[in-house]
Amino acid sequence: MDSSTGNDNNTVSKCAACNNVSDSLKKCGGCNQVSYCNSFCQRSHWSKHKKECRQLVAKALSGDDNYSISRINLTIKRDEMIMLYCIIGQMVLLYENEEFMSTLNDEDDKLWENTTPLREDCPICFLPMPVSGAASGVTFSYQPCCGKMLCEGCIMAAEDEMYKGNMKECCPFCRLPNAGINSEYFKRCKERMKLKDAAAFYRVGYAYSKGEWGLEYDMQKALELWNQAIEIEESSNARGWISTTCRCEIASTYYHGKSVEKDLGLAVHNWKLAAIDGHELARHNLGKIEKDVGNTYRAMKHCMIAASAGYDASIRALGEGYKQGHVTKEEYAKTLREYQDSRNEMESEQRTKATAGARNKRCMKEFLRKAMSNNPDDGLLFQDPPPKEDCPICFLPMPHSIVGIGGVDGIFHSCCGKRVCSGCMAAVQDKTCCLFCRKEAATSNEDHIKRTELRMKAGDAEAFNMLANQYATGGSGLSIDKDKAFELYNQATTLGSINAHYSIGCMYLSDEIVATYSSKKDEENALQMAFHHISIAAVGGHEVARNNLGAMEASVGNMDRAYKHFMMAARCGMDSSLKMVGKGYKDGHVTKGEYAATLRAYQDSINEMKSEQRTKAEGRF
Numbered sequence: 001m002d003s004s005t006g007n008d009n010n011t012v013s014k015c016a017a018c019n020n021v022s023d024s025l026k027k028c029g030g031c032n033q034v035s036y037c038n039s040f041c042q043r044s045h046w047s048k049h050k051k052e053c054r055q056l057v058a059k060a061l062s063g064d065d066n067y068s069i070s071r072i073n074l075t076i077k078r079d080e081m082i083m084l085y086c087i088i089g090q091m092v093l094l095y096e097n098e099e100f101m102s103t104l105n106d107e108d109d110k111l112w113e114n115t116t117p118l119r120e121d122c123p124i125c126f127l128p129m130p131v132s133g134a135a136s137g138v139t140f141s142y143q144p145c146c147g148k149m150l151c152e153g154c155i156m157a158a159e160d161e162m163y164k165g166n167m168k169e170c171c172p173f174c175r176l177p178n179a180g181i182n183s184e185y186f187k188r189c190k191e192r193m194k195l196k197d198a199a200a201f202y203r204v205g206y207a208y209s210k211g212e213w214g215l216e217y218d219m220q221k222a223l224e225l226w227n228q229a230i231e232i233e234e235s236s237n238a239r240g241w242i243s244t245t246c247r248c249e250i251a252s253t254y255y256h257g258k259s260v261e262k263d264l265g266l267a268v269h270n271w272k273l274a275a276i277d278g279h280e281l282a283r284h285n286l287g288k289i290e291k292d293v294g295n296t297y298r299a300m301k302h303c304m305i306a307a308s309a310g311y312d313a314s315i316r317a318l319g320e321g322y323k324q325g326h327v328t329k330e331e332y333a334k335t336l337r338e339y340q341d342s343r344n345e346m347e348s349e350q351r352t353k354a355t356a357g358a359r360n361k362r363c364m365k366e367f368l369r370k371a372m373s374n375n376p377d378d379g380l381l382f383q384d385p386p387p388k389e390d391c392p393i394c395f396l397p398m399p400h401s402i403v404g405i406g407g408v409d410g411i412f413h414s415c416c417g418k419r420v421c422s423g424c425m426a427a428v429q430d431k432t433c434c435l436f437c438r439k440e441a442a443t444s445n446e447d448h449i450k451r452t453e454l455r456m457k458a459g460d461a462e463a464f465n466m467l468a469n470q471y472a473t474g475g476s477g478l479s480i481d482k483d484k485a486f487e488l489y490n491q492a493t494t495l496g497s498i499n500a501h502y503s504i505g506c507m508y509l510s511d512e513i514v515a516t517y518s519s520k521k522d523e524e525n526a527l528q529m530a531f532h533h534i535s536i537a538a539v540g541g542h543e544v545a546r547n548n549l550g551a552m553e554a555s556v557g558n559m560d561r562a563y564k565h566f567m568m569a570a571r572c573g574m575d576s577s578l579k580m581v582g583k584g585y586k587d588g589h590v591t592k593g594e595y596a597a598t599l600r601a602y603q604d605s606i607n608e609m610k611s612e613q614r615t616k617a618e619g620r621f
Contacts, residue, residue, distance in 0.1 A: 016049065017041035020257075031056035037262065111272060112301075119278070120241060122151040123173055128346050130310060131241045132248070132281040138346050139354070142203045144188035146174035149199065153350030169583070182213040198242040201229035202249075209249070209258075219259035226250055247274040248282045255285075275302070280311040287317065296326050304335045310342035382564060385541035385572060388609075391421035392436050397609050400498060400541035405573045408609045409617075414451035415439040417460045423614030445477040461495030464488050468500065472507075482507070493533070498540030505533035505545070538565070543574045550580065563589050571601035573609065578602050 013025045013035040025035035028042065030053045036042040042049075119128040122140070129140050129151055139152045150172060158172035169178050179185040186207070192200035205225030211217035226246035233243040251270035254263040268289065274282035287302030300321045306314035315335070322332040388397035391410070398421050399405035410419035416437040424435060433440055442448040449470070455463035468488035474480040486507060492500030508530035531552070537545035550565030563584045569577035581598050584590035590598075 015041050017045035020262075028053060030054075038264065111276060120149065122154055123148050124150060124154040125348065125350070127151065127153075127348055127351075130346065131244055131277070131279045132311070138351055142199055143171050143173060144179065144185060144192050144200060144203070145171045145176040147192050147195075147197045147199060148173045151351060152354035153348055153352075156354040157350045186213050186215075196232050198229040198232040201225045201232065202242050202246050205229070205246070206249070209253075217259075219253060223250060223253065223260070241277070241279075244274045244277040244279045244282075247271070248279050251282065251285070275305075278309065280306045280309045280314070283309075284311055284314045284317075287314065296321075300326050300331075304331065307335050308338035308342065310339060310346060315339050380539060381535060382568070383539070385539075385546075385568070388541070389419065391424060392418050393420055393424040394611065394613070396421065396423075396611055396614075399543055399573065399609070401502075401544045405543050405609075408614055412462055412466050413437075414442065414448055414455060414463065414466070417455050417458075417463060419462070421614060422617040423611050426617035427613045449476055449478070459495060461492050461497035461500065464492035464495065465497045465500040465503070468492060468503065472503070493536075498537045498542045498545070501533040501540070502537035502542050502545045505530045505537065508533070541572070543569050543572045543577075546572070547574050547577045547580075550577065554580075559584075559589050567594060567598045570598050571605060573602060573605035 013023070014021050015025055015037045016034045017036055018041055020037050020041075022037070025037060026042075028034045028036070028049065033056050034049060034053070036045065119131060121128055129149065130138055140149045141152065141155060142149055154172055158167060161167035162169050168175075170176055171178065179188055186204070189200045189204050193204065202225070205222040207213050207215055208218045208225065209222035226249055229246045230243040247270040251267040251274065252258075253260060254270070255267035256262075268286070271282040271285050275286055283302050283306040287299045287306065290296075290302060291299035300318065303314045303318045303321065304327075307318050318327060318332060318335055321327040322329070385400070388399060389410075390397055398408055398410040398419065409422040411422065411425055412419055413434050413436060415434045416439070418436045420435050428435055442451055449467070452463050452467050456467065465488075468485045470476045470478050471481045471488065472485035486504065489500045489504040489507070493504060508526045534545045534548055534552075538549050546565055546569040550562045550569065553559075553565060554562035563581065566577045566580040566584065567590070570581050578598065581590055581595060585592070585595040
């Protein structure tokens with residue numbers, strides 16, 4: 001690369017490697033036609049440009065067997081000139097790389113002398129957490145109430161207990177009420193910053209770097225806060241993992257040029273400091289850069305250290321290095337054992353579940369974003385549900401869901417295809433015949449299935465749904481057959497059963513189906529189908545489906561839409577949805593008027609379905 005730049009003629013050029021547009025790019029020293037930001041960009045693009053460079057030089061010299069360099073009055077043959085151009089280009093590249101290579105190679109003793117990660121234990125489960133949140137699939141979250149970092153396994157376990165009603169909604173460590181809204185979370189972080197909590201400075205800086213909590217994106221503010229976090233932790237003479245994490249964020253910012261001028265030297269410097277203190281991602285990134293400049297031995301050394309700490313990407317890179325002969329069999333085997341030991345040290349059943357939940361949440365969030373952009377009109381989804389079906393005997397309304405709502409169940413009769421409420425079923429004395437059609441009751445599982453199959457031949461959607469339920473759960477003496485259940489649910493949906501739509505949507509989210517996904521695309525398609533079927537069920541009035549849509553929206557942060565779903569389900573008599581609306585009122589997502597209106601509608605729905613017979617029958621069916 002020569003000293004000429006892309007602005008010799010006041011023109012703006014584009015880097016051939018990263019497509020960065022600038023008027024200060026440097027041109028290739030060989031062909032003098034292609035521009036780059038710096039030597040790093042040229043080096044990364046050389047394998048693609050090498051052949052083209054020689055062709056451009058050859059084209060420039062075509063027609064002349066001899067090329068004259070007038071300044072020194074030297075005549076060189078055409079082929080020799082092409083070779084000379086390439087040699088000069090490589091010499092200039094090596095010269096300009098000298099400063100960068102010295103950045104990588106300096107302070108080797110410090111870079112390799114301490115390879116032990118600065119892991120901290122979760123203060124609840126006392127299992128170690130990685131320095132990098134991306135390592136080993138173990139993630140953690142900052143609690144601004146007490147300033148603690150808690151692993152997602154403990155947080156999810158606490159959330160499960162809160163959902164069951166066994167625990168108040170509070171911090172799992174200090175037991176202070178959770179910050180229900182972003183503004184409260186931000187307020188607590190600022191209080192922690194007054195106490196010189198380095199983790200609070202990091203977390204607020206991260207929020208500015210992503211535009212979270214309603215804050216405007218401000219990378220300069222983020223860098224300022226991260227540097228303050230580093231100063232706070234270094235002033236205590238402690239090797240802290242917050243300063244290490246901040247250095248890795250700073251390095252990434254300058255490496256990619258996120259709202260700042262790219263500075264590879266500053267990026268490498270910060271990654272080195274983070275790697276020295278055990279940051280797995282920083283170590284892995286150093287390995288990638290070493291590989292890019294041809295230092296394969298050092299690259300594999302970095303990968304072995306990061307992989308030994310449990311970093312997934314590094315163990316894969318090391319496997320490729322072993323195949324290519326850069327790593328010996330003994331080194332690979334030793335690193336594999338250390339990798340597994342590190343993983344085992346940090347793993348737990350709770351953390352494994354939390355990791356799977358986080359993966360599904362990310363996939364769901366991406367799908368929901370696409371779904372909402374493709375379907376901006378929510379008129380159909382949020383329209384009022386159809387009226388409830390009446391029991392054909394007492395003529396009181398029953399919930400759309402076959403799962404009891406307000407203590408009311410609807411029982412399917414395979415003889416006539418009618419749903420009869422639990423109150424009427426409990427009140428009648430004669431159990432030997434159908435309450436509606438008076439046909440003799442089925443005396444065995446075989447007889448019940450035979451009657452259901454006759455209803456299926458008549459095109460009864462609920463008969464298909466009922467038999468699918470039996471195959472899904474192993475009822476009526478049938479063996480569990482998920483594939484058969486899936487097939488029958490699909491047939492029931494084509495005939496219009498909203499209960500079948502809900503059931504098949506749940507199947508797409510079940511552990512058995514999730515375990516068969518082989519790619520992210522499979523997960524996205526399954527979530528799309530789940531959302532599609534559950535939405536159809538909700539539009540048809542299925543109360544549980546409506547509640548679950550609210551939970552799905554809340555899990556990805558769409559709180560306005562979530563509470564809209566919860567209020568609709570609560571107005572139909574759904575107890576758990578009413579509790580969520582109450583929580584939304586406390587957290588500021590639901591107004592006092594909306595909460596009061598929902599409470600009145602909920603009570604009206606319960607009273608509408610209530611009777612003395614049904615009250616006595618609660619829990620019997």
